[in-house]
Amino acid sequence: MSRLKVKDIFQENIVDVEATVKGWIRSVRNSKKFSFIVLNDGSAQQSIQIIVDEVLPNYAEVAALLSGSAVAITGRLVKGGGKVQSIEMQASLVEIIGKVDETYPLQKKATSLEFLREQAHLRIRTNTFGAIMRVRHHLAMATHEFFSKKGFFYLNSPIVSGVDAEGAGEMFTISTLANDITKAPKTKDGKLDFSKDYFGKETFLAVTGQLEGECYAMGLGSIYTFGPTFRSENSNTTRHLSEFWMIEPEVAFADLDEIAGLATDYIKYLISYSLLHAAAELEFLFAREDSTAPKDHLEVLKHVRDSKFIRITYTEAIEILSKIDPAVKKFEYPTIWGHELQTEHERFLAEEHFKMPVIVTDYPKEFKAFYMKLNDDGKTVKAMDILVPGIGEIIGGSQREDNLERLEKRMDEMNMNKDPLWWYLDLRRFGSVPHAGFGLGFERALMYITGVNNIRDVIPFPRTPKNCDF
């Protein structure tokens, strides 16, 4: 008997045929003469109900199965009695493949997201994590489709980096000497002798693929990365991971304006794609009893998809914020030109003032990285952040300084060591062109769209300070 996936049964409306389904039991309900099994095989949010008649030889054993057990069931697919288009199976054969006993951690009553974080190897078996991770899949596919259609090339930027990318964040050291330092070669001052390490120098986990992305944009025109990046800050918040995935497009001949447009289109594409391909998953997530998504989240997403994003400069943002009546909204941090926008400011702008994603551009150079292009005012740089309701910053980007002299001057001002970045400076030495790019935190986009409010719940195996199980 050929095996059918539950997704295909419902999508292709397959009835009045004999088939086999294989999956895991979500629930068993026994009535007088029948047992009703709800089976999920992971292919879709939807499960299928299977009616097992007591005449089956192993009925007693089947009726005693616990949720979580794996079975293969053969039977006839028929129109269900209930809702329109519902399909059920009348079982003729139930093969028990893998049982669970009472020690199975995923019991009905113990499925809070907090508890499930400790069961990261099993939580994908719940409806909630099935939904989140299928949305994650679709957002990844949307990403490749969006950039590929536009003629961008996918770049695998390196994970092991020899560059201490100044200012981008604290880094993890990678070494083959660290495992047992008593046997490792050391320098005169007692440190590890990285010149004798595997790569012949100290190496780090990459915090960004941007610099290498710029190299490749200078050849392929438009590229994007989509890979893991790392931060070793001791940030134990609901919005930070030590290991997270980032998408970083880089476009030759583009300016800040063009890249802001690209970022807008990309976010809208992610929303459209997920509404189209993961409608059942989003519906399930928004309707969950302990859902943290706003009540009107589906409408909000559609509105964002169909609306123009707000675009203001940092200076305009400060003007808006400084005029807010403290009786309406009291900020903890100052709203004066030259001070950084804090999360409270970002969220106020996106959530309360505009109620829309906001693109803030042209920040004071002091807040931003060395490679951002200086504006003619000499004070601000061609940078942008995109702020969304519920999250705050989701995208950061900029036009890059493509003038060698200005870039070197800025690096000197910031007391940076230019030597390790000789190759990055070469891009400005040979055939330099204006170019721009941005970075989107994939998990933050996923939080935004699913309404899930802890970043640990949108990545399969979260890595955070003191936490690297599984």
Add this chain to the structure above:
Amino acid sequence: MSRLKVKDIFQENIVDVEATVKGWIRSVRNSKKFSFIVLNDGSAQQSIQIIVDEVLPNYAEVAALLSGSAVAITGRLVKGGGKVQSIEMQASLVEIIGKVDETYPLQKKATSLEFLREQAHLRIRTNTFGAIMRVRHHLAMATHEFFSKKGFFYLNSPIVSGVDAEGAGEMFTISTLANDITKAPKTKDGKLDFSKDYFGKETFLAVTGQLEGECYAMGLGSIYTFGPTFRSENSNTTRHLSEFWMIEPEVAFADLDEIAGLATDYIKYLISYSLLHAAAELEFLFAREDSTAPKDHLEVLKHVRDSKFIRITYTEAIEILSKIDPAVKKFEYPTIWGHELQTEHERFLAEEHFKMPVIVTDYPKEFKAFYMKLNDDGKTVKAMDILVPGIGEIIGGSQREDNLERLEKRMDEMNMNKDPLWWYLDLRRFGSVPHAGFGLGFERALMYITGVNNIRDVIPFPRTPKNCDF
């Protein structure tokens, strides 16, 4: 004037319109009254020829430009004089954006692949690396399309791993203590005190995503990973990288036979897709003066795409090899049952004996990982390797041991510490099902299809022992 990409000009056959192209000069040839510029913008293998008339005000400066300079050229697109469907531009305006001088490393005569490896930040500006990296892009897109169409979900398995995945290869340690061990907390015996490290334990760069992939296959049914993996072996060969990308599908309810079929279909899909989407790139690579692809490589690829893969057991492979007349082929290593197949054996089978990819299955358990399912003979496991001409092993896979007792017994036999893998064992404890998967080395697939014979040339920034520049 709207900018057009060179790819679109040729693909949509755009002529008799005014447009702007932006890119880098591949060559300038000056005749009496004209300068002929060949411009590439990275969007396609193809460049466009632009005719610059001496009447242009900055003609002298344009005619003196060196290859590698960046320009924006506006003019009229017209049918070219030469080949069918060729299109040229008659320039009316040449804007010089970024020059190069004589110090530019990519001079005509200095473009050996060896030399270009030292210019990894610039080599993407050559036709050869443009071709390779566009093929790489298309193989990545083919991968997502292949698995996504089949209902597989993309899984981002973790890169930072707390598990010393026994037997899979040597690992890099990740630490925030290693940067300055003089200040780091240490244990009584003078080693780094990893309990005080960032993650509270010693952590490593993942050598595989398989174990986490198995967790997710038990929920989503079918998954695949596509991400970076790491080996710290001191292997300085043309086929090894310290950082490489791997694709690892894992399928619940699948056996070895099914996964071998999936792997076959996948390799064929990669070939079909690249022949369709990167025909110009492959043609260019096969025709290069120093191409290492076999002369009939295009025909070979088509043959492989259209043919059934050979499938033999390890035992049959040994029988074949042991019967080979030493006058025909003399092997260095023994061809006796119980000895590992060496690269010389693998390549002989694929290249000389079958002249086709060969799937070898059912290896002696001693050669293989702890998690592979034991056959009824008690001696061999449900493993497979796929061997291809020119490379050797390109895929390794297996059906996994889904029986808890047998798996624990095997781990005990191999003196493995079961404690850190409690979660992996849980998969066999709760709702266990037969399942199988494989791993494809992405760069090896790329080498196979492009015929490029050094793995350092098919990844943007290669990481190998003592080599982590850029």
